[in-house]
Amino acid sequence: MKARTDVLVDVQGLVKVQGRLPALRGVDLQLGRGAFVALLGPNGSGKSTLLRLLAGLARPDAGSIRIGGWQLPDELAAVRPHVGYVGHETLLYAHLGARENLRFCARLYALDEPEPRIDDMLRRVGLERRAQEPVRHFSRGMQQRLAIARALLIDPALLLLDEPFDGLDSEGREMLLHLLHSGRERSILMATHRHSLAEGLADRALFLRQGLVAGELSLADHVPGALAARQAELTESP
Amino acid sequence: MLRNFLRAALTIAGKDLRAELRSRELLGLMALFALLAILVFSFALELDRPGRQDAVNGVLWVTLLFASILGHNRSAALEREHGGFDALLLAPVARGAIFAGKLLANALFTLIIALLLLPLLTVLYNLPQFPPALLLIVPSGCLGLAAIGTLLAAITVQTRARDSLLPVLLLPVALPLLVTALRASNAALGNLPEAELQTWILLLLLVDLIYLAAGFLLFETVLES
Numbered sequence: 001m002k003a004r005t006d007v008l009v010d011v012q013g014l015v016k017v018q019g020r021l022p023a024l025r026g027v028d029l030q031l032g033r034g035a036f037v038a039l040l041g042p043n044g045s046g047k048s049t050l051l052r053l054l055a056g057l058a059r060p061d062a063g064s065i066r067i068g069g070w071q072l073p074d075e076l077a078a079v080r081p082h083v084g085y086v087g088h089e090t091l092l093y094a095h096l097g098a099r100e101n102l103r104f105c106a107r108l109y110a111l112d113e114p115e116p117r118i119d120d121m122l123r124r125v126g127l128e129r130r131a132q133e134p135v136r137h138f139s140r141g142m143q144q145r146l147a148i149a150r151a152l153l154i155d156p157a158l159l160l161l162d163e164p165f166d167g168l169d170s171e172g173r174e175m176l177l178h179l180l181h182s183g184r185e186r187s188i189l190m191a192t193h194r195h196s197l198a199e200g201l202a203d204r205a206l207f208l209r210q211g212l213v214a215g216e217l218s219l220a221d222h223v224p225g226a227l228a229a230r231q232a233e234l235t236e237s238p
Numbered sequence: 239m240l241r242n243f244l245r246a247a248l249t250i251a252g253k254d255l256r257a258e259l260r261s262r263e264l265l266g267l268m269a270l271f272a273l274l275a276i277l278v279f280s281f282a283l284e285l286d287r288p289g290r291q292d293a294v295n296g297v298l299w300v301t302l303l304f305a306s307i308l309g310h311n312r313s314a315a316l317e318r319e320h321g322g323f324d325a326l327l328l329a330p331v332a333r334g335a336i337f338a339g340k341l342l343a344n345a346l347f348t349l350i351i352a353l354l355l356l357p358l359l360t361v362l363y364n365l366p367q368f369p370p371a372l373l374l375i376v377p378s379g380c381l382g383l384a385a386i387g388t389l390l391a392a393i394t395v396q397t398r399a400r401d402s403l404l405p406v407l408l409l410p411v412a413l414p415l416l417v418t419a420l421r422a423s424n425a426a427l428g429n430l431p432e433a434e435l436q437t438w439i440l441l442l443l444l445v446d447l448i449y450l451a452a453g454f455l456l457f458e459t460v461l462e463s
Contacts, residue, residue, distance in 0.1 A: 090321065107246075108330075143320075
């Protein structure tokens with residue numbers, strides 16, 4: 001990263017228009033190094049759009065994004081090696097095997113000696129025995145596990161997760177919780193509808209509503225139900 | 239820099255080839271279409287022996303053009319499935335390398351179909367001989383088709399009318415390539431004065447260069463728009 005500051009992600013006045021409607025209407029956000037922030041909000045509030053902008057998959061119409069001191073989109077090339085992304089789609093190739101998908105990713109990111117890391121990731125997501133099997137034979141949950149392995153393979157400083165628990169069974173959820181807990185040195189921004197998971201994982205929750213940050217809540221005290229109460233409060237406010 | 243570019247392009251092309259080896263979806267579709275097309279042309283034209291020799295070039299290039307449209311559509315659709323384009327965009331590789339990788343694989347697929355067609359056309363259309371100049375003309379034509387097809391398929395795959403839009407865009411844009419490839423092949427087969435052969439081959443290579451330049455310049459904008 002360019003500059004060693006405590007803030008890894010600094011977003012100011014971010015605007016994104018999709019079609020004729022504004023998906024984001026001036027979002028401000030700061031994410032510290034090692035911080036875990038849950039992004040909450042109803043459908044269409046702009047969570048996925050914000051994550052895609054931070055991943056460099058879309059360009060903002062106004063506002064500023066700095067990641068690790070680099071300005072997006074001008075210095076996107078420098079940021080890309082440090083950002084992992086799990087989106088609505090798995091970013092996998094159906095005709096390739098699980099190992100081949102990870103190997104392809106490792107080659108694109110020019111990882112040094114990737115095979116031990118690929119073995120480790122396959123083991124951690126419980127796919128080591130099906131490593132050679134084409135991804136098209138995998139269930140939705142297994143594909144999601146591999147998508148998570150793909151994002152973590154590059155050991156990103158910033159991990160962007162868009163509903164990462166979707167499609168996972170209870171075992172898969174445990175696996176992902178373990179993976180997210182074990183990588184606390186990285187910064188994570190996770191869009192989710194699951195309050196209980198957000199309360200268990202995140203340090204802070206950010207509520208998006210109609211393309212704006214409507215409020216936030218510290219989760220350091222782990223008060224069960226606090227998120228739902230705060231969201232209800234924000235929804236009822238004009 | 240160049241080493242990284244080539245490594246990324248070869249990685250992407252290798253991925254497409256490996257996926258095709260597993261599925262045989264794309265080449266199978268293109269080959270079946272090409273075979274049916276030359277059979278249909280053979281029956282529909284009902285030409286005598288000299289007429290067949292005159293028509294063989296048109297049959298070859300029109301069949302290759304339409305087979306490549308099928309191939310480009312399918313290749314882009316496979317990349318789009320499960321967000322493959324996003325996976326490429328997230329990676330720290332030059333956007334030009336993504337274009338080069340897709341182009342290499344698509345050119346190879348089109349060339350394989352051309353190599354399958356040439357012996358069949360030689361038999362079906364009574365070609366007296368196989369001119370060596372075709373060994374330069376056919377790969378050059380395939381490269382040009384792949385260059386413009388890869389670029390346009392990346393545009394059309396993002397639209398709802400992706401299956402029908404690619405031919406509508408590609409056919410007029412590929413016309414200069416089709417004309418120069420046809421003329422060069424005609425000259426190679428002795429249907430035009432031999433002095434024209436070199437000129438048409440040079441023009442074909444120039445069209446290739448223009449398509450390649452357009453692809454490298456516009457692919458990033460197309461993918462990120």
